[in-house]
Amino acid sequence: MKYSTIGGLASIPLTVLLYWQSGMGNNLSLSMVFFGGLLAGYLSHRRLSGETNAGFRAGVIGGAPVLWLSLDLFRTTLGPVGPLWFRVIATMTVLVFIVIGFLISAFIGILGAKVGRWLAGTTDSQRMSVG
Numbered sequence: 001m002k003y004s005t006i007g008g009l010a011s012i013p014l015t016v017l018l019y020w021q022s023g024m025g026n027n028l029s030l031s032m033v034f035f036g037g038l039l040a041g042y043l044s045h046r047r048l049s050g051e052t053n054a055g056f057r058a059g060v061i062g063g064a065p066v067l068w069l070s071l072d073l074f075r076t077t078l079g080p081v082g083p084l085w086f087r088v089i090a091t092m093t094v095l096v097f098i099v100i101g102f103l104i105s106a107f108i109g110i111l112g113a114k115v116g117r118w119l120a121g122t123t124d125s126q127r128m129s130v131g
Contacts (some may be wrong), residue, residue: 003043004054008061008109011036015065028069033062033105037112038119045120051113059109066101070094 014032022029040058041051077090 001057004040004057005061006043007036007038007040007054007058007113008033009036010039011058011062012064015062016068019065019068028065028101030063030105030108033059033108034112034115036062037109038116039112040109041113041116042120043116044113045117051117052110055110055113055116056106057109058113059106060102062109063102063105066098066105070098070101073097 011032014035015028015030018029018032037055037058040054044051044054073094074091077087077094082090
């Protein structure tokens with residue numbers, strides 16, 4: 001649990017930095033979540049919980065900037081313009097967008113954790129052969 005938290009929290013500032021450098025438009029890159037998952041998988045390679053759980057958690061934690069991007073969507077959909085039925089459907093669409101964003105982030109975190117575990121196993125075997 002602590003390794004996934006470390007990986008996820010480490011990826012948040014980097015994701016926000018990339019979003020800020022992109023002009024804070026509608027482009028949110030979750031590539032840093034991969035590296036957060038990689039870190040979580042590398043650190044948790046000897047744990048029984050496995051890298052999949054660590055990567056999933058790191059991805060969900062690292063996907064928190066999805067909420068930041070969706071704030072503009074909520075402001076637009078909850079504005080006073082338009083009929084009630086339109087605002088309800090638009091709000092539901094934004095909620096689906098948030099869920100999909102977190103699922104994609106979790107998947108990216110799992111991929112990163114798989115690579116991190118492989119990397120940890122490779123470096124362990126190299127240390128054993130040298131020592």
